[in-house]
Amino acid sequence: MRTTLMISPMRNMRAAFAGAFAVAAALSSGAASAQGAASCKQEYAARKAAGEVGGQTQASYVKACVAMAGTTPVPPAHGGPPGGGAAEVSGSDSSDDLAKQLANPIANLISVPLQNNLDYGGGPKRSGSQYILNIQPVIPFKLNDDWNLITRTIVPVTDVVNIIPGNPVGIGDTVQSFFLSPAQPVNGIILGAGPVFLYPTATRDEISANQWGAGPTFVGLTQSNGYTVGILANHIWGIGPPGMNGLGGGSILGDDGSTIPVPPGRSPVINATYLQPFASYTFPSQTTLNLSSESTYNWTAGTWTVPLVAGVTQILKVGGQPISVGLFGKYYVVRPDGAPAWGLRFALTFLFPK
Numbered sequence: 224m225r226t227t228l229m230i231s232p233m234r235n236m237r238a239a240f241a242g243a244f245a246v247a248a249a250l251s252s253g254a255a256s257a258q259g260a261a262s263c264k265q266e267y268a269a270r271k272a273a274g275e276v277g278g279q280t281q282a283s284y285v286k287a288c289v290a291m292a293g294t295t296p297v298p299p300a301h302g303g304p305p306g307g308g309a310a311e312v313s314g315s316d317s318s319d320d321l322a323k324q325l326a327n328p329i330a331n332l333i334s335v336p337l338q339n340n341l342d343y344g345g346g347p348k349r350s351g352s353q354y355i356l357n358i359q360p361v362i363p364f365k366l367n368d369d370w371n372l373i374t375r376t377i378v379p380v381t382d383v384v385n386i387i388p389g390n391p392v393g394i395g396d397t398v399q400s401f402f403l404s405p406a407q408p409v410n411g412i413i414l415g416a417g418p419v420f421l422y423p424t425a426t427r428d429e430i431s432a433n434q435w436g437a438g439p440t441f442v443g444l445t446q447s448n449g450y451t452v453g454i455l456a457n458h459i460w461g462i463g464p465p466g467m468n469g470l471g472g473g474s475i476l477g478d479d480g481s482t483i484p485v486p487p488g489r490s491p492v493i494n495a496t497y498l499q500p501f502a503s504y505t506f507p508s509q510t511t512l513n514l515s516s517e518s519t520y521n522w523t524a525g526t527w528t529v530p531l532v533a534g535v536t537q538i539l540k541v542g543g544q545p546i547s548v549g550l551f552g553k554y555y556v557v558r559p560d561g562a563p564a565w566g567l568r569f570a571l572t573f574l575f576p577k
Contacts (some may be wrong), residue, residue: 229313263288344564432465461493509538
């Protein structure tokens, strides 16, 4: 069993992305009822009073609201931030609220993202690529009226070509975080903190850190008028001596799955900091613009990996099931020798409001 600390790659699936929007268009093509339009007008009035419409006219807001198949508009509850931290999420929440909650890594919302990443420009000749599917369910648990526990797990499935010897394919190491979060924001800031663990679940030594790991993790963010701004961070130290990385060489994986090659022999000791500042803006149409950096500093090697990630996500309903689809681009501002230079990501997230 081997360990991995992962950094982030990105996969382009334009055909699937376009198909998802086509399905959404078909689902939303019916005319809205008069009652639905009236509810949307009430929701617009409530959001305008709260300063959450960003200058959008009532006509355009109602048009976007009633076009969402199966969505029952509900005026926002007063006394809490949009998407509110660990606030309870009812099944009747609007998709606009779902989009804001999805922008919050520790919202009280069960989600199962399938993050497809494809990175290019790695390896000694800059001709290598890697595909990583990150399966990363987020599951909240209500401990009592004051506290929630949110679990966030990342299981990567990796295929690396011409970046490290052997072109390994397999399951990578698992990273699991536990966030203890107050049920209400603290001075307007949504907070969560707890431990993070690195499990040596990789099926190939070359795509593993070959060591158990643990450390602290933290997230803090604020949400207002459609904006979400915050940071997620962790630090992982290796536990026990590292194993061998394979006869042909090996790698260290970042928190989001990208591969950093290392020479053959014994794997280096894990000692890495992960920083993910993020900002987004959610429109009343349930469209969210996203910008983040998924950076890792490897204290053992003394190297930074700093990708900038930008993209757009959209909340849809397919057969009554709310989902989010997203397309992102990534550019490595700073990278170690042999790491990819740029990438694409397609994310499909299944949402399960409570």
